[in-house]
Amino acid sequence: MDVVGAWRLVEWRITRPDGRVSHPFGRDAVGLLCYTPDGHMSVTVSRAGRPPLPGDDSPSACQAQAEAFTSFLSYSGRYEIREGHVAHDVEMALNPACVGTTQIREANFDGERLVLAAPEGGRWHTLFWRRP
Template identity: 80%
Template sequence: MDLVGAWRLIEWRITRPDGRASHPFGRDAIGLLCYTSDGHMSVTIARAGRPPLPEADPRKASAEALAGAFTSFFCYSGRYEIRDGHVAHDIEAALNPAFAGTTQIREMNFDDDRLVLAAPEGGRWHTLIWRRA
């Protein structure tokens, strides 16, 4: 199956070594992952039903409101390449500035119309399941 195109999030699951699983933005998280034919990618994931900021201008919102918006949203973009059954995301811009300039490598598998990306992190296993949009 071809990676190029848009993919909608089905599930983001984190599994701990003892087998317990969690969903960082809930079981109903929403997201969009896009790969272009010229090697660019972007991903956005959000908790479903995020409340709007109380101020129309985010620069006027309280630190608490901004923190809530930040911790319920995840995004980055950059370039990608396929490497022996993995996809490498070379991140250029991200909501979390620490991600910029890093390379995130994900195992890549196709299951019917689904794209499964997975990677270890700190003893836990992140699995993201996407369906073509």
């Protein structure tokens, strides 16, 4: 399975057991996933059109910072392909709770798209990526 290179996010969908579908950062979320030949990876995903942060210490600035955190996902580390799965060994992350974890995703190709999927809390996360 050749995943090496850069990939742009097409869609991040969450499917619940009752069949309802949601898009955690919106239908127009943006993202970049990179795999290097020597086994490193990096991923960033965000809500589209995020506003700049205010430059003060007001309560609204604190709220804006919290929103910036909850509308952005980023981590990097090493990866391995394992029998139809890709394992991301997280070394750095926006959320410190992710550091030291291994994120395992089913990996498939749908035509030219890379599809990464994993269960979480009874829901199924599916991310569709395409080469730029």
